[in-house]
Amino acid sequence: MEKDRVQRYAESLERTIRNNYRYLKETMDDFQDMCRMVSPERNVPREILVDIREMYKEIRNRLTEIKAIEQLLHGKYRQFYKRDSMRDKEIMEFGFVSKNCYSKFEYTLMQIEAMKRLKGPPHKVDHPGEPLQWFRSEDNRIGLIKNLRMLMELDYEPTPEEVGGERRDLAGTRTLTLFLFTGDSLSLDNLQSNIQLREHDILERYNQEEVRGVLAHLRKVDPIEVEKKFRQFMESKGLTKLKCLFLPIHSSKDLEGDLFNLIKTTLQEMAEGELKTISI
Numbered sequence: 001m002e003k004d005r006v007q008r009y010a011e012s013l014e015r016t017i018r019n020n021y022r023y024l025k026e027t028m029d030d031f032q033d034m035c036r037m038v039s040p041e042r043n044v045p046r047e048i049l050v051d052i053r054e055m056y057k058e059i060r061n062r063l064t065e066i067k068a069i070e071q072l073l074h075g076k077y078r079q080f081y082k083r084d085s086m087r088d089k090e091i092m093e094f095g096f097v098s099k100n101c102y103s104k105f106e107y108t109l110m111q112i113e114a115m116k117r118l119k120g121p122p123h124k125v126d127h128p129g130e131p132l133q134w135f136r137s138e139d140n141r142i143g144l145i146k147n148l149r150m151l152m153e154l155d156y157e158p159t160p161e162e163v164g165g166e167r168r169d170l171a172g173t174r175t176l177t178l179f180l181f182t183g184d185s186l187s188l189d190n191l192q193s194n195i196q197l198r199e200h201d202i203l204e205r206y207n208q209e210e211v212r213g214v215l216a217h218l219r220k221v222d223p224i225e226v227e228k229k230f231r232q233f234m235e236s237k238g239l240t241k242l243k244c245l246f247l248p249i250h251s252s253k254d255l256e257g258d259l260f261n262l263i264k265t266t267l268q269e270m271a272e273g274e275l276k277t278i279s280i
């Protein structure tokens with residue numbers, strides 16, 4: 001009897017996965033179509049924007065629930081569960097596609113807001129689109145927006161140890177560090193060939209004499225430690241003539257204001273080979 005009860009419970013968990021999978025399969029096309037509706041050339045009703053955010057939230061909730069249940073079935077109820085590899089692959093694709101679409105949606109909204117500011121009265125244009133212009137590549141701009149959003153929300157799947165319990169509240173501990181190298185082209189080529197970054201970090205050759213990037217930290221990091229690691233790297237690779245500037249970012253508000261003039265002025269005052277952190 002106990003075995004039958006456990007088996008029925010395992011089967012109910014499996015049904016929940018199937019129901020969530022069915023929802024995702026039926027929803028993804030509509031979600032992608034709605035995200036595509038948002039563009040700088042269109043006047044999209046606010047209701048549509050609200051619907052997109054709510055739909056994305058529901059998609060992420062369903063994916064998280066599937067992940068948690070699968071981990072439970074793989075562990076405690078393994079003998080009653082048979083994996084569906086084709087379905088698992090589709091669910092992974094749903095997660096990737098939904099995140100990609102939503103990131104482009106948020107990026108487009110930022111473009112629209114920047115355009116509105118530029119069209120407004122001159123005294124209101126305090127920061128014409130700085131967050132969009134740190135990188136030239138659209139993919140890198142989207143990556144920066146995703147990292148900025150991660151500062152404000154907890155957007156990761158629970159680990160096996162966290163399934164069934166409370167997830168750690170990491171909100172407020174994430175930070176970003178924008179960094180910029182300037183110098184001769186050959187040294188920057190050497191830099192690009194040798195620097196090793198992590199999954200969510202971004203590096204871009206902005207122009208012949210400048211490399212820009214962003215570091216994504218999952219915890220608060222002392223700027224001095226960041227400088228120390230970069231200095232060790234630069235000395236080990238013979239890159240001691242480059243200037244290196246760091247900008248710690250704790251929220252999207254840190255990217256407001258006349259940021260680029262501050263960077264330009266600071267770089268002019270720096271000596272060759274100097275590393276410096278700007279407090280925003």
